Amino acid sequence: MESQRSILVIGLALVSFLLWQQWNIDAAPKPVTAVTESSQNTGSSAADLQLTTADTEQSETAAVVATAKTISVNTDVLQLNIDSRGGDIVALELPAFELNKGQGDAYPLMRRKDDFEYVAQSGLIGRDGPDDGRNARPVYNSVQSSYHLADGAEQLIVPLTFDYNGLHIEKRFTFTAGHYDVRVDYLITNQSAEVKTVQPYQHLVQTIESGAKSSMMMPIYRGTAYGTSSERYTKYSFDDVKDKNLLEATQGGWVAMLEHYFVAAWVPETAAENQLYSKIFNGKAVIGAKGPAVNIQPGSEITLTSTFYAGPKDQDKLATIANGLDLTVDYGFLWFISQPLFWLLTTIQGFVVNWGLAIICITLIVKGGMYPLTKVQYESMAKMRNLKPKIEELQARYKDDRQKMGPAMMELYRKEKVNPMGGCLPMIVQMPIFLALYWVFVESVELRHAPFMLWINDLSAQDPYYVLPILFGISMFLMQRLTPMQVTDPMQQKIMMFMPVAFSVFFLWFPSGLVLYWFVSNLISLAQMLYIYRGMEKKGLHTKKA
Structure with missing residues (x-):
């Protein structure tokens, strides 16, 4: 599996996730129109x-x-x-x-x-x-x-x-x-x-x-929530x-109405x-x-x-007021990753005193922490690329007997000490971290109207001049050039060539803080790829298309 294929899978997974999120907000089947007063209260005293x-x-x-x-x-x-x-x-x-x-x-x-x-x-x-x-x-x-x-x-x-x-x-x-x-x-x-x-x-x-002020790029929940002694946040x-x-009967508890960065609660x-x-x-x-x-x-x-x-969704203050009220800062099912990332982001910001610099620093830390996985991913792809002639030989030998082809392929992987999933597993680990950071940037009121530098005066809003999305597209193009993909199908080639442009357009409406994270992440990836490839070439592994 090539790096571009990994990027495409990540992109498609992200788009699918955001489409699913927006579908639940705007297009999911709505409940039947509210029933009458008497039928609504059936079962109430x-x-x-x-x-x-x-x-x-x-x-x-x-x-x-x-x-x-x-x-x-x-x-x-x-x-x-x-x-x-x-x-x-x-x-x-x-x-x-x-x-x-x-x-x-x-x-x-x-x-x-x-x-x-x-x-x-x-x-x-x-x-x-x-x-x-x-x-x-x-x-x-x-x-x-x-x-x-x-x-x-x-x-x-x-x-x-x-x-x-x-x-x-x-x-x-x-x-x-x-x-x-x-x-x-x-x-x-x-x-x-x-x-x-x-x-x-x-x-x-x-x-x-009528009409929620939301979009696929910035899904915003406006509605109610509550907490009980058994369910901290619903x-x-x-x-x-x-x-x-x-x-719901409960000891204590709380009720709230939420909007993007703010909450009112009793x-x-x-x-x-x-x-x-x-x-x-x-x-x-x-x-x-x-x-x-x-x-x-x-x-x-x-x-x-x-x-x-x-007031604002300040997690620390809300946690002291009621059990679970801090969860109104809704990171979704990845909250257990988002919360420590948010803590790390705010800790860094306390030192650098600029949320944009804090985003850059947390990107360096996250990418640095995932470097061993990145190294495994690229080395695995290089090994698979070097095995391609032997794989094609087996495919030709057993083209009419797929029952024998499978065991033969597994034996080849075992003999050459190659994990065919080695390029995918690191990507699967990295995807939740990206989504968790996405929700940190979307949900954190601290980033609302927070300036960075030069033309970026609000990290929660889109880049007014679209500079960051364009830079992101360029960095993605350079990543493609650095690791060209062995693709013979013309349609796949066109898709891969179009990806940097598509993602640049897709990111035009993203919060500039999130695009800044992606751009810096790509720059770090480029540096890591150059370093890893140099080491693999010393070991005699090919890192480019033959």
């Missing part, structure tokens, strides 16, 4: 229906009824609006992340507009909860209309209060400097003479947009939500037995968690706590 139907209907009502007050909150990393009706987070921007590089516009993660809604809701249901569906959602009182984290301050507390049926309720948001996670407490005092029962819930609501796409309501009480749920309502997906019912004795006070996160 009355309490489940009360939460998933009544509360969502209240959110629809809230969009129609004028809100009492919008409370703005600004910290060093978050800019958000809280609707005093329900105490919902109805808008949230991330000032540290630009929507468009160089324009200074903060990334709008959550918002409520006429044609799109993406909000975070929480409340109290149950027999005595103000969000139980019997009334319009509570309108909380707030002393201020705006809150700002002062310079040098560590925390900012935003208290909202509401009195309802003998209960004094304070919904308290606690923001911490430099943190995207927000602590949400319900401080409930029973001022009546009877036992009160409430049940906390938290959920995310998002309009399902994707639950909007189509899954349409097809079947989620209903993490309920970790020690409580919670119920995770989902629902489709009026073109909107809902995913949430409901805690156990809590009895409040007369004159007593309780505190119910949850955590809300809205």
Whole structure:
């Protein structure tokens, strides 16, 4: 097997993988259109229906009824609006992340507009909860209309209060400097003479947009996910939500809505037995968690706590918030390779202080680590090439007796100490490493808008002048010239000649960080091939076509 054939197999495997990935996103058979309200909730209890139907209907009502007050909150990393009706987070921007590089516009993660809604809701249901569906959602009182984290301050507390049926309720948001996670407490005092029962819930609501902004080169998932005590991370796409309501009981757990580099998540009480749920309502997906019912004795006070996160997919920070939440940085089935590669990439970047240089360094390390396999691959191909006359002789001798040809070929390989799969196995090992690095470059928010040098000012975007794809094509052409393939079939010859051009065109839309990796990898491969071939020629092995 020749090196070009290996490259072709790798390329075809990559294209096939990306096509399969995109087919699952855009073209896979969709579930049957969402069923009616009653049939969707088959098997759910009355309490489940009360939460998933009544509360969502209240959110629809809230969009129609004028809100009492919008409370703005600004910290060093978050800019958000809280609707005093329900105490919902109805808008949230991330000032540290630009929507468009160089324009200074903060990334709008959550918002409520006429044609799109993406909000975070929480409340109290149950027999005595103000969000139980019997009334319009509570309108909380707030002393201020705006809150700002002062310079040098560590925390900012935003208290909202509401009195309802003998209960004094304070919904308290606690923001911490430099943190995207927000602590949400319900401080409930029973001022009546009877036992009160409430049940906390938290959920995310998002309009399902038609037409995913994704491509084969940059597959982007937008949908929901959740984690339980038994399954740390499970994707639950909007189509899954349409097809079947989620209903999972778990201790702790979390629910989230994901987009390319960012995530919004609710993490309920970790020690409580919670119920995770989902629902489709009026073109909107809902995913949430409901805690156990809590009895409040007369004159007593309780505190119910949850955590809300809205920000970048920072693996280290997410791992400290909830078990499995860091897996929202989704590396797919090769996560066990991608995670250490990401760690290595970030460690290198800490020294070189440039993500492009870090990519070059990790490429040198990966290619250097795989050098023994590369050496085995090229030496095996050279040995097979030298055996070609003997193989052709056997094929001519046993052309009419294939049962004898097989054993004769194996005996030849054994005698000459040649492994016919020696050229393929190293390639099979290298392919998962490439795919793992591909997902690191695609999923890592650290590379978003990260500059390299000269004309490359965003490693997560395509090369604006297509220089890197062209350089990659040239390097691939040089690799072909260095190890010409023994091909007699005219069609295969044309395919091999066209490959550098095809791959250059194919890489035009790839993130420049990934193309940079491939180009540097090819340069290193060229150097390794020259070195290996020189050593093989000294051993009398031919490295070129006779």
